[in-house]
Amino acid sequence: DGGITQSPKYLFRKEGQNVTLSCEQNLNHDAMYWYRQDPGQGLRLIYYSQIVNDFQKGDIAEGYSVSREKKESFPLTVTSAQKNPTAFYLCASSNRREGNQPQHFGDGTRLSIL
């Protein structure tokens, strides 16, 4: 079955630590996205990538970094500069960012502070 796999499902971060969230898709989609979900705030875009080796900042990129070395993979690093990282993180993909096709989502990673 084609889809998006996020891992781990739960992650704990210590003070001053960087952590990396994994996102893999086998849908052959060009575009991939990272969103942060907080209760009552909907989804906010962190980073997006339209093609391998290229990515753009979203609305709340500060304290986060990404890479897109392979079409299938778009890992997100939450750095120690992100002072309030506790949230539910969702990865998504779509055929093209500027098309009319829906985004497909993974099942998320819940990040908490130790």
Next chain:
Amino acid sequence: AQSVAQPEDQVNVAEGNPLTVKCTYSVSGNPYLFWYVQYPNRGLQFLLKYITGDNLVKGSYGFEAEFNKSQTSFHLKKPSALVSDSALYFCAVRDPFYGGSQGNLIFGKGTKLSVKP
């Protein structure tokens, strides 16, 4: 700037009754509109979309939505609610006129639907 609003944080419906989850939007041109559903601790699942054409769009699980350009609305509806429809629903809009960061998909804050037996 484009935006989307879901004016109700929560909607309560009795099983078997019709349900409506409201969504209004603001874009400069003709919008692409989407509805998604999210169950606890899961990702978003696509329900339906409006791109062009017929104003009444049918989607998954018996849901439908009506695009109303004059009222800039895209309300989600179902004729007969099920307890299993209880979840968080998100409306999203994209203005295809724009590229760059202004061309991103914008999500509403979500509406929690509670269907009681």
